[in-house]
Amino acid sequence: MTWLQQNNTEDRPMMRFFTVPFLALLLSGCGSMSSMNPIDWFADEDNSEPPAELVEIENAVATRVLWTASVSGGSDEQRVKLVPYVNDGKVYVASRKGEVRVLDASTGRAVWSVDTDLEISGGPGAGEGLVLIGTSNGEVVALDVASGSEKWRARVSSEVLSVPRAAQGVVVVHTIDGKLFGIDAATGSQKWLYDRSTPVLTLHGSSSPVIIGNRVICGFASGKLVMLNLANGDLLWEISVTAPSGRSELERMVDIDGEPLVVGDVVYVTTYQGEMAAISIDTGVVLWRRKLSSYAGMGADFSQLYVSDDTDHVLAVDPGNGAALWKNQKLQYRKLTAPVELTGTVMVGDFEGYLHQLSREDGRLMGRIRIAKSAISTPPIVKDGVAYIYADSGEIAAVTISDR
Incomplete structure (x- = not known):
């Protein structure tokens, strides 16, 4: 299920099921950190389709x-962004209830475990000797990678529904209200802030930033993809992967919710109700686009891209021109x-x-x-x-x- 969020001044929880795909509609105030109790309601109920049954x-x-x-x-x-991080023979995992655990990647045995007593909503990320988590209460918390002891906490503007990333002395985190923070990895103090306006209605989630050398790439709910200077947050380029269209706010949703995929000198990205695109990392020029709606994200191997679309069809795509190879x-x-x-x-x-x-x-x-x-x-x-x-x-x- 995919949450949607409406950004207004009221907390009005709501859930809706659509014919494509089976979506949950969550309406809440922009940056709200309160618990939601969704109410079910249906549109086009007679036309809704059940999930495919598994055949032997x-x-x-x-x-x-x-x-x-x-x-x-x-x-x-x-619907929180808890994603394992695997590096140097260890698996880093976090739970909604506040546990952060490090496992030996070859055996699954615990290396260390800490209870942060926090509502973890994003992470863990890692880098610069830190394990990083984001919370529903608008905090980024850095733990020591060797022991799990807390190094610092930083306040951000709203809930973190993405994976924090760190490199070259900077922690980067994307918040649900459309802001991208650069935080000093040593002290937890804010170094820079990049702020994008957020549409009225968005998917309940955020694209996680991707760090490439001294640059950071991130997608936003407006359908825009940006590249910033990692050290100071200066904008290097910005492109609209998909321009919103339609008369209703629902029709105009073009969120980038999945993480951008970097392969060589090209970044690939998908939007909800929009397009899939390939963009040059160096120039921000769009190399190709194709109509495709997805919020799950992508994978790749040495010669193909793979994507789950919003109806849960799985496609292989040619990275050179966007042509579908199979579905x-x-x-x-x-x-x-x-x-x-x-x-x-x-x-x-x-x-x-x-x-x-x-x-x-x-x-x-x-x-x-x-x-x-x-x-x-x-x-x-x-x-x-x-x-x-x-x-x-x-x-x-x-x-x-x-x-x-």
Whole structure:
């Protein structure tokens, strides 16, 4: 499910189900940090489509679970941006209830664990010797990467529904009200602020910033993609991936909610109800666009891009011109994660805790395994031939794939 947020001065929770895809509409005040209790209501109820039923398949690949672990509460069934971070033989995970845990990537054993007693809504990110989390109360908290002890806290303007990133002495965080903060990694003091106006109605989430050398790229709810100087926040370029169109605020939504994908000197990005585009990192020039609506994000391998669209069709796309190479429609409306490539297969998680493997050559279903009884909303994180899966209920699994 994807939350939508209306930015006005009232807190009026609301949830709506659409024919494409199955969306939750959350109306709240701009930057509100209060708990929401959505109310269900329906549009075009007679035309709504159920998620595709899974049919029995013969697994052409073997998915091996190396280990499993858990973190207290997981995302607590709330739409927050909790994404594992994998680096240097460790897996960093956080839970909505405030736990931050570091696991050995080869065994799943805990290296350290701390209870921050915070409502964590984004992260963990890492860099500059820090583990970084964002909260619903508008804070960024830095923990020591070796011990988990708190180094500093920084106040930001609103809830953090993205993953904080750090490099070259700067922590970058994107808040739900459309601001991008540059924070001193050593002290937690603000170094710079980039502020974008936020549309009246937006998806309830934020694109996470991507740091490339001394530059940072981030997408916004307005459909704009920007590149800034990491050190001082100066704007290097800005482009509209998709211009809003339509008469209603709902029709004009063109959020960039998924993380921009950088491959070489090109950044690829998708918008909701808009387009997918390839942009030159050096110049900000749009190299190509194609009509495609997505909020889940993308994956890539050495020759193809992979994307889950807003109807949960999985596509392979030519990175050179945006042409579709294949499309799989058999997982329609199963609330898929962004696809990732692992050992010649394209992997996606779904709302029932299943992990699906598709052929990278033609998109046919090759395998399926159930990792958890709760949804997998976070894309698998692939590192050194292993995929790390984080389910909403807090289960974590490390898996590999091989031919039968």
